[in-house]
Structures are given as C-alpha cells and as structure tokens.
Amino acid sequence: MHMETQRLILRQWKPEDYSAYATLNADPQVMRYFPATLSNTESDQQADRIENLIAERGWVFWAVELKSTGKFIGFVGLHSQDESSGIPDAPFIEIGWRLAADYWGVGYAPEAAKKALQFAFEVLNIPSVFAFTALQNIPSQQVMIKLGMKNTQQDFNHPKLEQGHRLERHCLYQITQQQWLAVADNID
Secondary structure, three states, X not given: OEEEOOOEEEEOOOOOHHHHHHHHHOOOOOOOOOOOOOOXXXXXXXXXXXXXXXXXXXXXXXEEXXXXXXXXXXXXXXXXXOHHHOOOOOOEEEEEEEEOHHHOOOOHHHHHHHHHHHHHHHHOOOOEEEEEEEXXXXXXXXXXXXXXXXEOOOXXXXXXXXXXXXXXXXXXEEEEHHHHHHHHHXXX
16 A cells, blocks of 8 residues: 655655654654653554554555655554544544654645545545544644544543543544545645
C-alpha cells in the first residue's frame, strides 16, 4: 500500500524508519499526552506490530514520509477498536497520528489524515470513523475538527489508564461517510 498527498507519502514501514520512530517515541514533547515515553525496544516492538498488520491487511498506521526529502516523520492511519476495548461506540475504526515535533504546525497531520479518511470511506467503505484523545490534547482535537469530525459528547475514562491518572479523561470524535463527502474538498 502506497498513497500520496501533495507533500507526503503514506507507505509500509521500512527498517530504516525504526530509529527515527524510536527518537520520536522517546521525545517527552511528542509523548506528553501518552502515559509514558517508549524505550527503543518498546518502540521497535510497536513498529513491528504495525508493519505486520499492514502486511496482513493493507492498512493500520502507515509510515509518513516527506516527498521532498524522503524523511520518515511519523505515522498516520487507521486502527480497529473491538467491542471489548471499553471505549464508547466500539467496535469501530479509529484514525490516529503521531508526528515528530519538528513537523508540527505545518498541516502534515490533517493532510495525511485526509488521505487516510479517503481510504476508510472510499476503499474500506465503512460508515464512520472515530478518534479519541486525552481532554488536554487540544492540538489533536484541532486536527479532528479540521477534518470535519464532531465531538460525540461522550467523554470517558480511558480503560487502560488507572483511576486518577492525569490523562484518564478522553473525548471521542466521529465523522460519518456522508459528513466526509460534504467536507473532504475543503480540508487543507
């Protein structure tokens, strides 16, 4: 699987992506809305799982590469949450992203996410896509809004975080296939 946007390539992971991904996952700024940074081993294991899922089904969190430099900058893509996830409205397909901090603020996350949503709605033909994040993660919520996603007003305690954790409360956003068709051309 290989998809392109104006400035980005979404593709299968390569062995040379792993060290850049480990650097990204070790960055406290990038990981501030996650429970912890990841060690090199944890990062490599996560990348292995992602790479294997793409090989198996053609999609999950694709590696994002800058067309201009060929540099790996993070991931954007889709993931399935099953009914036992403890997240409202599951089972569903979620969209997510994680980019190196040097590449924030220039529209790469919404640009790549728009391509992932197009894949979800036009190739997988699913009726809706969800996204969730910690309530404090305003930057991610801004990307969700830019994509035309709507807050479902179903804030929840993330089931994998202990009670009282600073990131426990999450919000849940959604976009339907019909909403996507109405806004897709207006997403920059």
